[in-house]
Amino acid sequence: MTDYSRLSRLDLNLLVALDALLTERSVTRAADRLHLSQPALSASLARLRAHFNDPILARRGNAYELTPFALRLSEQTGPALEGARRVFETQASWSPADSTREFSIYGSDYGAVTVGRVVTRLAAERAPGVRFRFMLHSPSVVDDAATRLRSADAMLIPHGPMADLPFVDLWRDDWVALVSDDNAVGATLTMADLAALPFVMTYQTRSAFTSAGRQIQQLGIEPRVEVVVESFLALPAFVAGTDRVALIQRALLPRVDREGVRALPLPFDATPISNALWWHPIHERDPEHAWMRDLFVEAGTLVAAEALTA
Template identity: 70%
Template sequence: MTDHALLSRLDLNLLVALDALLTERSVTRAAERLHLSQPALSASLARLRTHFNDPILARRGNTYELTPFALRLTEHTTTALDAAHRVFESQATWEPAESTREFLIYGSDYGFTTIGRTVSELAKQRAPGVRFRFALHTPLVVEDAANRLRSADAMVIPHGFLTELPYVDLFPDRWVGVVAADNAAVGDALTMDNIKTLPWALHYQSRSAFTSAERQVQQLGVEPHVEVVVESFLSLPLFIAGTDRIGFVQTALLPILTKIGGLRVVGLPFEPTPLTNALWWHPAHGRDPEHAWMRELFVEAGRIVAERAAA
């Protein structure tokens, strides 16, 4: 059942009750959270059980557990409730300087460290009450982006992962190699022999989670010998320093990563595909004045990041 179907058949109060029950897994604690009496919430639970034809909560000894069906409902309920809150938070006119709006942005630590930090600095100057919540995406979030972005504001991710969603380009970047400072097997640039024989530290390694440069290596007919996979761009160099491993990093991170010490930036033996970082959102947010302001802020921040990289 989609969030729209749920909202069309149940009133908002019942949806709130369901979310509390699924979160607390206890009628007593859920009632306390909603400032309701236990009998009142028990009546809501009875309505929910009738509606879904499922117990929702099943007693196991002295405690309650969510039924398998209720476990499947948890994510849908959160999404539906977030969507409902977004409806009632919308305003015909919006003054950034007076707002306390929170924007939820999915992305990686690379995106947050580069453009996310700059966006927060600009927002502090122009809308001090506005808050940004930067949430790390996962492969599951990226694969389900069309649904996740109904209740989130945007996702910062390069081209190549999302399709059929509105977006705006932010800033370009490119890949370089990184090795330990004392890695005698590598000169000023990696060779194809280095790529074939030396062990690797990768950012991601799955069918839906990868980087464009690492995918290029496979397209050149090389299957890297992977010793470690780190789902963090900022942490990867820590797994390279003091080892014979090799890896790729984005140039926008070099001012931060080179401070770690024990590392050396090297060239690549092929021309890596350029990165174009973009901001993606759900079409439902397209005309919201507060969302339009947020997008313009990201575009401005993208120009600043690009200028810093070129300096």
């Protein structure tokens, strides 16, 4: 059984002071940020030093630096403070029309401008005080999703990289190829073309890749990667006027600048993209979070319908 006796003796205001000190790395700046006097914050720092048995801030010449222990601590303090804030902002009864909650969502620009765009439109009609913060994920964020989603509300990402977390399916999408209007491949793309043409890839590491890009490799073609850009929206700019080819989701076609480029079907049956919304189990019974999840499901249906006309 967890022993809470030590925690019960702590003043949780120290967490606020600790976060400010770790962020500002200065008692003066941290006190200004919290609108406290320097002696008051110095007293909090003394209590933190006693609790952790570590200086937290160590003088180096005319400045202060975080100790190695404090650097490790800084990775945990922000999520812990955010979690505490969420606990005390939770309401027993909640109405979307009266809410002022901000939902934070990790994902790619693909997720933000497709389903994210529709979600914000629906929310503006039903809950005008609700805000959304869309944050670009990275391979490190995805790898550490179980921790990151303790302090964020959800992650927009297709099935594949994620596991062992609650999710809801949103919509299925497929891949098409982008080539320049003047590319010599004509109206039909072949496997030989994919082997010969240089690629623009969106992700190209051992742990970060697109399903279609990986499938090309599994079919025996090693793409000749000329450009890597971690943005789906930027792909047309790196294809237009070149002999390059890129892989892009069909639902994104209405959202990108297609001047100078054209979309072609792939010469193989690409595995469909099964887009989903993922979250941490701590949000499971939060009525506000459940409302947000339902909104994404509704928006996914609308995005799927829109993609059919692209």
